[in-house]
Amino acid sequence: MSVTIKYFAWLRERVGKAEEDMILPAGVNTLTDLIAHLRRQGEEYDHAFATEGVVRAALDKRHAPLDAAIGGAREIAFFPPMTGG
Amino acid sequence: MAAEIAALTAGRTDIGAVVTFTGICRGQDDGRDVCALTLETYEEMALAELSRLEAEARQRWPLQGSTIIHRHGRLQPGDNIVLVICASAHRHAAFEAASFLMDYLKTRAPFWKAEEAAGGERRWIAAKTEDDEAAERW
Numbered sequence: 001m002s003v004t005i006k007y008f009a010w011l012r013e014r015v016g017k018a019e020e021d022m023i024l025p026a027g028v029n030t031l032t033d034l035i036a037h038l039r040r041q042g043e044e045y046d047h048a049f050a051t052e053g054v055v056r057a058a059l060d061k062r063h064a065p066l067d068a069a070i071g072g073a074r075e076i077a078f079f080p081p082m083t084g085g
Numbered sequence: 086m087a088a089e090i091a092a093l094t095a096g097r098t099d100i101g102a103v104v105t106f107t108g109i110c111r112g113q114d115d116g117r118d119v120c121a122l123t124l125e126t127y128e129e130m131a132l133a134e135l136s137r138l139e140a141e142a143r144q145r146w147p148l149q150g151s152t153i154i155h156r157h158g159r160l161q162p163g164d165n166i167v168l169v170i171c172a173s174a175h176r177h178a179a180f181e182a183a184s185f186l187m188d189y190l191k192t193r194a195p196f197w198k199a200e201e202a203a204g205g206e207r208r209w210i211a212a213k214t215e216d217d218e219a220a221e222r223w
Contacts, residue, residue, distance in 0.1 A: 009125055009197035010209045061130040063193065077127055077195075081212030084124065084155060084196025085108050085167050085187060 003070070005034075007048070008079035011055065014048035024070065031057045031066045034076065049078075056081060086168060093150035093172045100149045104179040106169040106187055112162030114210075118203050119162060126157040127195040138189050142171070145185070146178040153186060155196060185223050192220040 006019040028037050035055070038045045049055060057064050059073040070076065086105060094100050110122045135153050142151060152170040160166060167190070171182040198210040 006127065008127055008195065009199070012125075058127070058130055058195070061127075061133045063134075077130065079127065079195060080197060080209070082192060082195055083198045083210045083212050084126075084194050085191040 001072075003073065004075045005038075006075065006077040008077065010080055011048050011078050014044060016044050028070070030069055031059075031064060031076070034070065035066070035078075054080060086170075089152050089154070089168065089170055090172075093152060093170060097149065099174060100172045101174045102176040102179040103170065103172045104176070104183040106167075106183050107165055108167040108187075110160045110162050110164045110166055114200060117200075119200050120203050121162075121201040122160045122164075122166075123199045123201070123207075124157040124160065124166070125197045125199070126155075128157070130195045131155065134194050135190070138186055138193065141189075142182045142186050146171075146173065146182040148173050148178060148182055151182065151186070153190070155190070155194065157196065188216070188219040188223060191216045 002021055002023050004019055004021050007015045007017065012018050024034070025037060028034050035049050039049050055078055057066060058077040059068060059070065060075050086107065090103055090105065094103065112119055135155070139151050139153060142148060148171055150172040152168070154168040156166055169183050169186045169190070171179040171186070173179040173182070199207055200210055201207050
C-alpha cells in the first residue's frame with residue numbers, strides 16, 4: 001500500500017524533505033514500526049528520529065500515539081511537539 | 086477583532102458575554118532579542134484540529150458562538166499570532182471556553198515556531214511542559 005509521509009519543522013529539516021510517497025514493506029504495522037524502518041533508510045532519518053519519545057505523529061490528519069496501527073491511513077505525518085498559539 | 090466580534094453578535098440579544106484572547110509576537114524571549122517569528126503549519130490538519138477543538142468547547146460549555154484565527158508564515162514583533170473569541174449568555178462559560186481553547190490549541194494544533202535573532206540565527210522553539218500541564222487540567 002502506498003502512503004504519503006509528511007515531515008514538519010526540525011524533523012523536516014533533518015530528513016531533508018517535506019514529504020514522500022512510500023510503499024510500506026511487510027511487517028510495518030504500527031507507527032513505531034515505520035519509524036524503525038525509516039531510521040534504516042539513511043543517516044538523516046536516523047538523526048531525525050534519534051530523540052526517542054519526542055516525535056509525535058498523525059494518521060490522516062488526526063493525532064495518533066506511536067503504538068497505533070497504521071491500518072488504511074493514506075497520509076502519515078511526523079512532527080515535534082507543537083508550539084503554536 | 087471588532088469585525089470578528091460583530092460577526093458573532095450581530096442581530097442577537099442572547100449573548101451577554103464575549104471573551105477574546107489575542108496572542109502577540111514578542112520582541113524578547115528568554116532575554117534574547119527576536120526580530121521575527123516563522124510559524125510553520127500542517128494546514129489541512131490544523132483546520133481539522135481547530136474545528137474539533139471548537140466542537141469540543143461547544144459540547145462542554147453553552148456557547149452562542151466561537152472563532153479561532155491562527156496566522157502562519159513570517160511574523161514580526163507586535164504582530165498578532167492568534168485570536169480566540171467565545172460568546173455566551175454569561176461570562177463564566179466564555180472565560181472558561183476561551184482558556185480551554187488556548188490551552189488545547191497550544192498542545193494539539195499543528196503549528197511550530199522558529200525564532201530569528203537579530204544576527205540572523207534561527208532556532209526552533211521547544212515545547213513547554215507547563216503548556217502540557219495547562220491542557221491536562223481540563
